[in-house]
Amino acid sequence: MFFGLGILRGMNITLMNFIRSYTRKRGSGEIGALTTVQYPEERLPEKEKFRNFPFLIYDDKPEDLRCVACDICAQDCPPRCIYIVKETDEAGKPMKKPAVFDIDFTVCMNCGICEEVCPFDAIFMDHEFEIADSDRHDKLLYHRDDLLKTNEHFHKIRPNDGREVDTRLAEAKEAKAKKDEARKKAAEAKAAAKAKAEAEKATEAKEDKPPETEKESDPQ
Amino acid sequence: MFEKMRVKTKVIDSGKSGLDTQTLEVNVGPQHPSTHGVFRMTIVLDGEVVKSLRPVMGYLHRNHEQIAENITYSASMPYTDRLDYFNSMSNNQAWAMTVEQLAEVEIPDRAEYIRVIMSELTRLVNHVSVIGFLLNDMGAFFTPTLFAFREREKVLDVFEAVSGSRMMCNYLRFGGVNRDLTDDQLGQIKKIVADFPAFLDEFETLLAQNEIVCMRCQNVGVLPAELAINASITGPMLRASGVNYDIRKVDQYSVYDRFEFKIPLGEKGDVYDRYYVRMLEMRESLKILNQALEQIEPGPFMAPKVPACLKNPRNFKPPVGEAYGRVEAPKGELGFYVVSDGSKEPWRYHVRAPSFINLTVLEAMCIGYKLADAIVILGSIDIVLGEVDR
Ligand code: SF4
Numbered sequence: 081m082f083f084g085l086g087i088l089r090g091m092n093i094t095l096m097n098f099i100r101s102y103t104r105k106r107g108s109g110e111i112g113a114l115t116t117v118q119y120p121e122e123r124l125p126e127k128e129k130f131r132n133f134p135f136l137i138y139d140d141k142p143e144d145l146r147c148v149a150c151d152i153c154a155q156d157c158p159p160r161c162i163y164i165v166k167e168t169d170e171a172g173k174p175m176k177k178p179a180v181f182d183i184d185f186t187v188c189m190n191c192g193i194c195e196e197v198c199p200f201d202a203i204f205m206d207h208e209f210e211i212a213d214s215d216r217h218d219k220l221l222y223h224r225d226d227l228l229k230t231n232e233h234f235h236k237i238r239p240n241d242g243r244e245v246d247t248r249l250a251e252a253k254e255a256k257a258k259k260d261e262a263r264k265k266a267a268e269a270k271a272a273a274k275a276k277a278e279a280e281k282a283t284e285a286k287e288d289k290p291p292e293t294e295k296e297s298d299p300q
Numbered sequence: 301m302f303e304k305m306r307v308k309t310k311v312i313d314s315g316k317s318g319l320d321t322q323t324l325e326v327n328v329g330p331q332h333p334s335t336h337g338v339f340r341m342t343i344v345l346d347g348e349v350v351k352s353l354r355p356v357m358g359y360l361h362r363n364h365e366q367i368a369e370n371i372t373y374s375a376s377m378p379y380t381d382r383l384d385y386f387n388s389m390s391n392n393q394a395w396a397m398t399v400e401q402l403a404e405v406e407i408p409d410r411a412e413y414i415r416v417i418m419s420e421l422t423r424l425v426n427h428v429s430v431i432g433f434l435l436n437d438m439g440a441f442f443t444p445t446l447f448a449f450r451e452r453e454k455v456l457d458v459f460e461a462v463s464g465s466r467m468m469c470n471y472l473r474f475g476g477v478n479r480d481l482t483d484d485q486l487g488q489i490k491k492i493v494a495d496f497p498a499f500l501d502e503f504e505t506l507l508a509q510n511e512i513v514c515m516r517c518q519n520v521g522v523l524p525a526e527l528a529i530n531a532s533i534t535g536p537m538l539r540a541s542g543v544n545y546d547i548r549k550v551d552q553y554s555v556y557d558r559f560e561f562k563i564p565l566g567e568k569g570d571v572y573d574r575y576y577v578r579m580l581e582m583r584e585s586l587k588i589l590n591q592a593l594e595q596i597e598p599g600p601f602m603a604p605k606v607p608a609c610l611k612n613p614r615n616f617k618p619p620v621g622e623a624y625g626r627v628e629a630p631k632g633e634l635g636f637y638v639v640s641d642g643s644k645e646p647w648r649y650h651v652r653a654p655s656f657i658n659l660t661v662l663e664a665m666c667i668g669y670k671l672a673d674a675i676v677i678l679g680s681i682d683i684v685l686g687e688v689d690r
């Protein structure tokens with residue numbers, strides 16, 4: 081061993097890697113192959129689970145979004161960057177719909193907890209990341225309408241999750257319909273029995289009562 | 301091999317030059333690139349020799365502990381990612397273990413294996429990066445770092461596919477993990493593990509025997525074993541000083557008792573030992589990974605029978621009590637101490653951050669060496685300011 085052998089060996093490695101970076105296919109995963117891409121022109125394929133900022137999902141029309149303004153996500157968001165105000169009808173009664181749904185993207189820490197805790201599958205993490213702006217107060221505070229995206233978009237970015245969620249929702253809907261029917265039947269039977277004994281007023285009151293919404297527990 | 305590579309060097313001794321010198325106070329940082337973040341050192345120099353060194357911390361203080369005392373237990377999980385942002389998986393594991401201890405949850409086997417695989421991959425990522433940065437501090441400007449980052453990228457790809465984020469994983473949950481590993485992902489990890497030794501060989505040849513590196517590192521920044529123990533140094537730094545202490549062996553937490561692996565030890569506790577122990581540790585991590593990937597079996601990834609208090613993590617209220625959970629994070633013993641008063645938020649939450657405690661011996665290691673050595677010694681401690689300042 082002579083002084084400088086270690087240096088030469090190291091340089092040999094550098095040289096080998098320099099050559100390999102040309103001879104091995106980029107992104108092939110082989111040792112020495114480059115892993116970087118020329119970003120704006122080339123892009124890496126997106127991973128399905130990749131999460132960045134949340135969006136609100138709607139099925140057909142933007143007016144009937146899935147969110148029922150239950151405030152669970154706002155309470156669970158670690159940096160508390162979601163702000164929700166319920167919509168009210170003419171009588172001032174709160175409705176199951178958000179009038180205000182703001183997410184401050186300058187505060188959001190992209191944790192995905194809102195998606196996890198939402199019992200109504202109404203909020204999901206998006207793949208969008210090119211949202212830089214020069215105005216952090218107005219442009220990066222996203223309001224309800226900026227956050228709305230279609231179910232198709234969700235299916236496009238996360239096909240597997242989209243299918244899973246859709247099946248789950250369809251099943252829940254079916255179950256709910258069955259339950260509702262059963263409840264209605266039971267109510268009718270009850271009402272019929274009552275009607276036999278009593279006047280018809282009681283029956284009307286029962287049927288007017290709207291069916292209760294399912295309150296699922298946390299999907300976890 | 302380890303012994304043969306040593307080159308004899310002299311310890312620098314000040315005051316023998318015979319020249320009249322004057323002390324000079326120099327501020328290094330907080331924006332100095334070699335301080336690995338916003339960390340400041342006030343160094344008193346005699347010529348080029350360090351006479352005293354005062355670390356100034358707190359530039360990155362984010363009130364982590366106070367925040368955690370005001371949010372739910374599960375909401376703290378993504379915050380722990382931001383402690384030592386190189387190793388979010390180990391941080392998650394330490395926090396999950398602490399709360400599981402508090403709530404007495406049994407973790408299914410598959411989840412334990414996934415946790416071990418993830419934290420060992422994290423160790424690989426951390427060690428290749430820290431070695432890269434250490435060599436960077438010595439003047440091998442970014443070639444080794446980027447060489448290391450090329451491999452790191454492959455692991456981060458897996459993290460992204462599994463957890464959704466490259467660095468801020470937020471992957472573990474109390475009672476298991478967020479989602480299962482698919483066979484595809486397991487295959488991807490297997491490929492990384494199979495390819496890694498070849499990379500490690502090259503990475504070692506690149507500089508481990510480089511004469512300049514040897515001269516800069518050997519017999520520099522010696523940390524005697526007694527001082528290391530007294531200052532509660534942990535992790536590769538302690539083991540480089542020759543103390544056999546690894547929480548994976550001591551506590552045998554998770555499923556570490558099922559794997560065969562050795563604890564690499566250094567002899568002198570100089571910068572070179574700290575560098576080389578990390579190299580050897582990566583090889584042991586690969587052994588663990590190989591065994592874990594072989595032993596992992598299908599099964600639930602979340603505890604099926606969690607106690608009532610965990611059914612709904614949002615309203616999780618652990619029983620009154622306290623718990624201290626610790627893991628062997630790549631930088632040392634990472635521990636979380638939490639006191640519960642039975643409410644939704646912890647009453648007290650404390651992080652035992654390895655970077656912070658390992659940093660306390662910086663002055664003792666630097667005195668008597670040159671300013672340029674102090675930079676290298678700091679690099680060999682392996683700090684991340686996110687964890688030091690919290
Ligand atoms: S948890 Fe879901 S339904 Fe409830 S407010 Fe949030 S997004 Fe809307």
Ligand code: SF4
Nearest residue numbers: 157188189191192194
């Ligand atoms: S991703 Fe996390 S931080 Fe962002 S809005 Fe959802 S819960 Fe809040």
